[in-house]
Amino acid sequence: MRTAPASLAEARRLTKEDIYERLRREIVEGELRPGQRLGEEWVAGRLGASRTPVREALHKLEADGLVVLRPHRGALVRPFDLDELIGIFDLRVRIEGYAARRAATRLLPEQIDELASIQQRQVKLLNTPVTDKHEEPGSDAIRSLVELNQRFHRLIHIGSGNRHVEVMLSRLAYLPLVYQAIYAHGRQGRWVSLYHHEQLVHSFRTEDPELAEATMRTHIYHGRQAALARFAEGDHQEGPGSD
Amino acid sequence: MRTAPASLAEARRLTKEDIYERLRREIVEGELRPGQRLGEEWVAGRLGASRTPVREALHKLEADGLVVLRPHRGALVRPFDLDELIGIFDLRVRIEGYAARRAATRLLPEQIDELASIQQRQVKLLNTPVTDKHEEPGSDAIRSLVELNQRFHRLIHIGSGNRHVEVMLSRLAYLPLVYQAIYAHGRQGRWVSLYHHEQLVHSFRTEDPELAEATMRTHIYHGRQAALARFAEGDHQEGPGSD
DNA sequence: CATGGGGCAATTGTATGCAACCCACAGCGA
DNA sequence: TCGCTGTGGGTTGCATACAATTGCCCCATG
Incomplete structure (x- = not known):
């Protein structure tokens, strides 16, 4: 079999998934900026594939x-x-609020433990001695924080038991500014955010849908502030030159 | 130019949009039933196109x-x-409710007139002498009713001024059972539905977001009953044989 | 008889050539 | 000068050939 060359080089040709994941990451993380042109030929040449999968x-x-x-x-x-x-x-508040409400009465104990574990790992990350690097978008600490945050939310989406929740939110939550907003939070903002997560876990343990929904709504609004601030910085503008 | 052969024959080859629209219609209207296989080759042969656009x-x-x-x-x-x-x-209630709330303070007078006009045409359609044909799914009367209903709702989605509302609802509202539910309404159900539309127009004229949202929620729940009834009939089952 | 491996048919995945299309711009005529 | 037209560069849209993958059937083997 050829699925596991185990290590380096690997000149296996790129599949459409590879290309999709790569472009998606580059866009969401901001390497490819809004307005940047993406001709099929250009992308294909850049990545070394043919036009079809691109x-x-x-x-x-x-x-x-x-x-x-x-x-x-x-x-x-x-x-x-x-x-x-x-x-x-506006839409995230409603849909994630609904997801949290449903999850409150549907999550299994193991799933709630998993959420708690993610939350604790985030606390630990925030407690590690602060170096300036922590504030840089590309740093490992930030990356882990974002990653854990997404896992936390996604578990709730899945726990809602409504498959359309995941689909809708994948269109609303994994966007450039929304993603980047995470590190637009100041230090205090991140602690508040983690407190919300803690409250959510509590609401799930006590199977309290009202508390879950209200907390989630507050949490999303809190994230909105960061995103709006980030936007105001102007970091969203057109890419290099464009035309 | 070749864009207007004006009439018949027209052996112009099918574009991916043609194929998409056609398949979509066949699925939503129930000609292609759940479970039906759609091999690329098979579809291409059936419609007379190559695999690429299919x-x-x-x-x-x-x-x-x-x-x-x-x-x-x-x-x-x-x-x-x-x-x-x-x-x-569950999701439609929240999203369309939100759309109606926003539309209440954003729709232009001409747009509200358009909504009222659609509503009146639907009333007229329901008032025409009843023949049995009116109850048949494929009849022109039903088709027009469905068409007008979609126009009405879509206008509100657009009027919400949130482009994501349209995207979300295109995934939630244009599905087989949801579509077919329209004619699952009995005669009384259709009148109730039109009364809701009338109330919505009123709420828009008076720029009353609360009334708009509440009415829309009621309206969607009303539609849900029809869809659930339709589902109970078992009209959703697997297509011919499948495997 | 149960089980595991080889090979085969069906089907999608990828590469590439040519056709169709959109737009900008030059050239012409009023 | 202004508007119209047509022509060419750049880019996607479609068709087709070939490669890769999957699942299954069948047979050898314990």
Whole structure:
């Protein structure tokens, strides 16, 4: 078999998933900025694949709302504005609130333990001695924090038992500014955020849907503040030159 | 130019949009039933196109949640169950409620007039002398009613000024059972439904977001009853044979 | 008879060539 | 000068050939 060359080199050709994941990451993390053009030929050349899988990856990214496809004129990373950002959080508040409410009476004890464990790991991360590096977007500490945060929320989405919740939120929560907002929180903001997580775990343990929903709504609004602040910084503007 | 051969024959080859629209209609209206297999080759042969556009259409349908793609094993029309149907309405109530609330303070007078006009046309349709044909799913009267109903709702989605509302609802509202539920309403049910539309128009005219949201929620729950009844009839079951 | 491996048919995944399309811009005529 | 037209560069859209993957059937073997 060829699935496990175990290590280096591996000149295996890229599948559409590889390309999709890579482009998605680059867009969400901000390496590819809004307005950046993504011609099929250009992307294919850059990654060393043919147009076909690139094309499919771009179409999927369009379905995710991350790129705009202009027939015969090339794709580009979709820009978005303040109004849209607010609109996104309006919907997240409602959908994640609903997810938390449902999860409160559906999560299994093991799943709640898992949530608690994630929460504790985040606390530990925030308690490690502060170096300036902690504030840099690309640093490992931030990356882990973001990663754990996503795992926490995704577990709740799954725990809601409504498959459409996951689909909707994958379109609303994994976007450039929303992602970057995590490190727009100041130190205090991150502690508040973790307190919300703690409260959520508590509401699940006591199977209290009202508390779960209210807490989640507060939590999302809290995240909104960070995203709006981040937006105000102007870090969202068009990419290099464009045209 | 060749864009307007004006009439018949027109052996222009099918684009992926043609194929997408056609498959989508067939699935939503129930001609292609859940579980039905949709091999790329098979679809291409049936419609007289090559695999490439068919493939892209199928991928888009998967993003819409209408088909399931199984790598190397072919696509099929996605089946869904009672739990999912309930979950869909849970989300619709919240999202359409939000849309109506926002629309109440954003719709322009012309847009409200348009809504009123649609509502009146629906009343007229329901008032035409009853023949049995009116109850048949495929009849022109039912088709018009469904069409007008979709226009009415879509106008509100757009009027909400939140582009994500449209995207979310296109995944939640244009599904087989949801669509078919329209004619699962009895005669009285249709009148109640139109009364809700009338109330919505009123709430928009008076710019009353609370009334708009409450009315929309009631309206969607009303639709849910019809969908659940339709589901209970068992009209959702697997297609011919499958396997 | 149960079980595991080889190979085969069905099907999608990828590469590539050519056709169709969109737009910008130059050139022409009023 | 202004508007119209057509032509060419750039880019996607479609068709087709070939490669890769999956699942299954069948047979050898314990």
